Amino acid sequence: MQRLLGSGYESFLEALQQTPPTSVRLNPGKTAAKPGLPKVPWAEQGYYLRERPSFTLDPLLHAGTYYVQEASSMFIEQALKQVIDLEKPLHVLDLCGAPGGKSTHLASLISPDSLQVSNEVIKSRAYVLAENVAKWGSGNVLVTNNDPRDFGRLKSFFDVMVVDAPCSGEGMFRKDLQAIGEWSEENVNLCAQRQQRILTDVWEALKPGGVLIYSTCTWNEQENEENIAWLSEQEQAETLKLILRPEWGITPTHLNGVEGYRFYPHLTQGEGFFMAVVRKGGIPEEEAIGKKKKYKLTLAGKKEQALVENWLQNPEQFVWLQHGEVISALPAPLFDAADKVFQNLYVLFAGAEIAEVNGKKLKPLQGLALSQHLNKAAFETADLNLEQALRYLRKEDISLGTNGSNWLLLQYKNIPLGWAKQVGNRMNNYYPKEWRIRMELPQELPSFTLLTA
Numbered sequence: 001m002q003r004l005l006g007s008g009y010e011s012f013l014e015a016l017q018q019t020p021p022t023s024v025r026l027n028p029g030k031t032a033a034k035p036g037l038p039k040v041p042w043a044e045q046g047y048y049l050r051e052r053p054s055f056t057l058d059p060l061l062h063a064g065t066y067y068v069q070e071a072s073s074m075f076i077e078q079a080l081k082q083v084i085d086l087e088k089p090l091h092v093l094d095l096c097g098a099p100g101g102k103s104t105h106l107a108s109l110i111s112p113d114s115l116q117v118s119n120e121v122i123k124s125r126a127y128v129l130a131e132n133v134a135k136w137g138s139g140n141v142l143v144t145n146n147d148p149r150d151f152g153r154l155k156s157f158f159d160v161m162v163v164d165a166p167c168s169g170e171g172m173f174r175k176d177l178q179a180i181g182e183w184s185e186e187n188v189n190l191c192a193q194r195q196q197r198i199l200t201d202v203w204e205a206l207k208p209g210g211v212l213i214y215s216t217c218t219w220n221e222q223e224n225e226e227n228i229a230w231l232s233e234q235e236q237a238e239t240l241k242l243i244l245r246p247e248w249g250i251t252p253t254h255l256n257g258v259e260g261y262r263f264y265p266h267l268t269q270g271e272g273f274f275m276a277v278v279r280k281g282g283i284p285e286e287e288a289i290g291k292k293k294k295y296k297l298t299l300a301g302k303k304e305q306a307l308v309e310n311w312l313q314n315p316e317q318f319v320w321l322q323h324g325e326v327i328s329a330l331p332a333p334l335f336d337a338a339d340k341v342f343q344n345l346y347v348l349f350a351g352a353e354i355a356e357v358n359g360k361k362l363k364p365l366q367g368l369a370l371s372q373h374l375n376k377a378a379f380e381t382a383d384l385n386l387e388q389a390l391r392y393l394r395k396e397d398i399s400l401g402t403n404g405s406n407w408l409l410l411q412y413k414n415i416p417l418g419w420a421k422q423v424g425n426r427m428n429n430y431y432p433k434e435w436r437i438r439m440e441l442p443q444e445l446p447s448f449t450l451l452t453a
């Protein structure tokens with residue numbers, strides 16, 4: 001580090017002793033709030049908090065209104081905005097996706113008729129990714145659980161790829177003491193080799209002319225510039241230069257012809273981070289129109305679709321799918337591309353899960369409550385106070401003193417949390433068991449109000 005930082009090394013060591021800043025990114029699909037807080041300068045929806053609250057005790061986090069994300073990582077926004085035409089319908093891959101920081105960010109930046117595949121190789125982590133994607137509620141994301149090598153089956157499919165690679169985590173040292181204990185030169189070598197393998201495996205799936213955003217949360221050159229230089233040598237690829245504002249404090253690097261961007265804690269408000277943007281050489285080929293194939297996705301029956309279609313706004317813009325009793329919806333223009341992903345990968349979650357249909361019995365699903373396209377007017381709603389909302393999220397039975405036999409959409413500060421079914425004066429709690437808050441509620445509830453701060 002001393003060699004990389006020269007005279008800045010002392011300040012760097014000092015910064016490592018300080019508490020890292022806390023930052024969040026708002027979901028523009030769920031709120032138009034502009035909190036009066038300092039902004040993350042490279043990300044339109046990013047804000048720094050003055051202190052770290054107990055996020056678990058804020059219902060709006062569970063509703064997908066914002067995501068707690070380290071600020072440096074939000075820099076991928078500049079790569080997308082500066083080198084990609086985000087108005088166009090794109091196929092986007094987030095290869096190493098869990099827990100979902102970059103995936104939820106990408107989903108907010110691409111157009112609604114773009115298809116995003118968010119992947120995670122470790123199954124338990126893939127479920128966490130699916131949960132966070134469902135909470136974000138964009139509706140155009142498929143979550144897959146595949147090894148990078150499986151993506152070779154989707155040759156030249158993606159316009160944009162994010163590889164936020166597993167790394168030796170030097171940039172996390174002040175946040176995660178365990179990372180210090182696990183660091184060794186041998187581990188850096190292993191990480192660098194694994195990153196090269198991941199890049200080789202996934203490269204075929206990028207279209208010629210497509211863009212790869214590579215990032216790590218480590219500083220050594222082996223896992224960063226050297227890996228990208230290696231990729232450029234192996235394949236037809238060039239790194240792209242981004243425009244930086246001096247006040248951002250980002251350190252550009254140029255090593256072996258590679259343009260890289262480094263985040264050091266004494267110069268930028270964020271954790272350690274590295275990013276490079278690579279364009280694949282070659283000219284994109286016209287997509288061949290293949291003969292009519294057998295689809296893997298099955299359309300919902302007309303009758304079933306009619307029962308639920310007014311549960312989304314602009315239902316005509318969606319294609320309605322059915323697997324078993326579950327009906328889900330995807331933006332209609334994405335049907336063919338989504339089917340191709342289903343043919344080749346293991347898909348855990350797709351679009352928005354709307355309802356379970358059993359004869360005439362209908363059950364709205366959690367994905368619908370959290371969808372950015374939910375048509376609230378189709379439901380009876382009830383607003384909860386903080387304690388009621390937290391008890392609901394703990395999956396406790398709550399009573400609102402109402403009577404009836406309807407499905408109720410429960411909200412906090414006008415943002416949907418999930419469903420409850422009234423049975424007389426009782427209310428059954430349909431919040432997903434796996435997502436419930438496990439923490440005991442404190443005697444005194446905190447009043448964290450990000451959206452009105």
Ligand SMILES: C[S@@+](CC[C@H](N)C(=O)[O-])C[C@H]1O[C@@H](n2cnc3c(N)ncnc32)[C@H](O)[C@@H]1O
Nearest residue numbers: 096097098099100101102121122148164165166
């Ligand atoms: C830095 S984390 C990703 C963080 C995520 N992009 C975000 O913004 O929330 C790296 C991810 O790579 C996954 N991973 C580990 N080994 C991998 C491998 N061999 N191939 C692909 N992904 C791997 C890890 O499970 C982890 O979720």
